[in-house]
Amino acid sequence: MTEGKVMATGKIIKRSVDSLISKGASDFLWDDALKGFGVKVLSSGKASYILQYRMGGSEAKSRRYTIGSHGSPWTPVTARAEAERLAILVAQGVDPGEAAKARRREAVDLAFSNFADRFAQSLSGRWQATVIRNLRLHVKPVLRNKPLPKITRVEIVAVLDAMPAGQMANRRNVFAVMRRLFKWAVSRGDIERSPLEGMETPPAVQPRDRWLKDDELRRIWTHAPKTHPCFGPIIRLLMLTGQRREEVNDMTWDEISRAERLWSLPSSRTKNREPNEIYLSDPAIAVLDGLALGPKWPRQGRVFATSTGARYTGYHKGKLKIERLLACDGGEAVPDWRLHDLRRTVATGLQRLGVRFEVTEAVLNHVGGSRAGVAGIYQRYNWKTEKKEALRDWGNYVAALLEDSGSACAKAFD
Missing domain, CATH: 1.10.443.10 (Intergrase catalytic core)
Known part of the structure; x- marks a missing residue:
């Protein structure tokens, strides 16, 4: 697997992994049955399961994906099952490394609450204060950390429906904030389409005429x-x-x-x-x-x-x-x-x-x-x-x- 050095191969089971760890040296063991599946051990005794693969045939550069560290939940049995699943993805043209990056980005950078904060910081002036207030009071409590690409029109409607009866006049403002946020996400390439696309703006509420005696x-x-x-x-x-x-x-x-x-x-x-x-x-x-x-x-x-x-x-x-x-x-x-x-x-x-x-x-x-x-x-x-x-x-x-x-x-x- 690595040029200039003959790598050990064998059956990756608990006994072989424990034996490798007990040596107290950095080494690899590659499974002799599942191509690319291996375990890497450091001199400190820490071990991790990996999958080495190529995208695009034998001429492509090999890539290495870390499945996880030895221990719960990753044992030789569970790591092998995960390596088999990943190998199928590779055969289908899916890069496990890129997929993992996308998942991490979706879970952190594109989590609605985090993304909403970045959107608000991109604004300035009085509009920024209005956006921050509406996001905090009405939108974040409903959408929370749901990944931006997975937010649908159903969730947008849920935000509007959750607004108190006394806030009905503010529905248009909240709708405008969400529309601008998702439009910004589309312009950045974070999502393909806005979930508000095709939705009608909430109707205007009859202007108030209340004044205090x-x-x-x-x-x-x-x-x-x-x-x-x-x-x-x-x-x-x-x-x-x-x-x-x-x-x-x-x-x-x-x-x-x-x-x-x-x-x-x-x-x-x-x-x-x-x-x-x-x-x-x-x-x-x-x-x-x-x-x-x-x-x-x-x-x-x-x-x-x-x-x-x-x-x-x-x-x-x-x-x-x-x-x-x-x-x-x-x-x-x-x-x-x-x-x-x-x-x-x-x-x-x-x-x-x-x-x-x-x-x-x-x-x-x-x-x-x-x-x-x-x-x-x-x-x-x-x-x-x-x-x-x-x-x-x-x-x-x-x-x-x-x-x-x-x-x-x-x-x-x-």
Whole structure:
């Protein structure tokens, strides 16, 4: 089997293997009945079973495949059976070595959870955060470590069916994340076809029109600090700025200026890739002062960092705690509200205060309505002064709600 040296041959059985090991030298024993089947022994006494074969005839270079180390489960009997199976594959044109590599790659690199992490890391900006969240909450718990090539349409449907009833509006987002992930896998050559090919996008859900009444807004504001050191201030800034949840959650100290009373939200963190400048009203300044433990704010780092320094992700738990507090404060029920309703509440509140529609859209950084189509291309006025006045008035309105609510809410800025 190896040029320049005559290799020992014989029947590979337990007695012959034990004898070879007892010599304490490196050696081979090739089976005299099954061509290519052998056992390799090292001077350390470790033995392993191998199969030596050629792909493409006698002129092809010989290859060696390690079946496994001597011991459970590989004994002379089980190793011989495996060598016979592999020899049949070779005769059929299948390379056992390449097949083993493919299996290892499928089990590790193409395990869905691992592959999903690599896919998420290939992204950037706000879309990356959305992908990571949807994969973690909805897709990984169902697909787990199933090899990517073995995921079928049935599993994709299972992911969507497993989503809670309250998440039905998010089905389209989860579907879009999976579609992009599998499209990326096809482009890399990791799979031949996407299991989502031919599937219809889940139907759009009727847009919500829920906004919080003044009393609801006041009570949620009051209970927010009793939930989590990050969640409470996030809720309050959502109420005061009208920005999106992830935009507030990922706020950094270098984006905000106390002297200018301004939050400069970069385009890399907005949904529409348009930067936005948000005026910080007195209540918003108070919230941030509370986080900074005074009027001197840090120059860098996350505004909402957990005890480990990571970004906050406990929205569901925080909202459930607020709902428990609301149920115990003696007020009326606050039905069917969501965090995104706070953004709609700000928009509605600005309209109630008489703010122009164009200014409200500019505050929300919403590309639509007055900022869509040709008007959005040629009308580039940023409404900075009007936005400042609108958010200042809205902050004063919220503060007035708290002052009017009595002692329970008068401490809201403490």
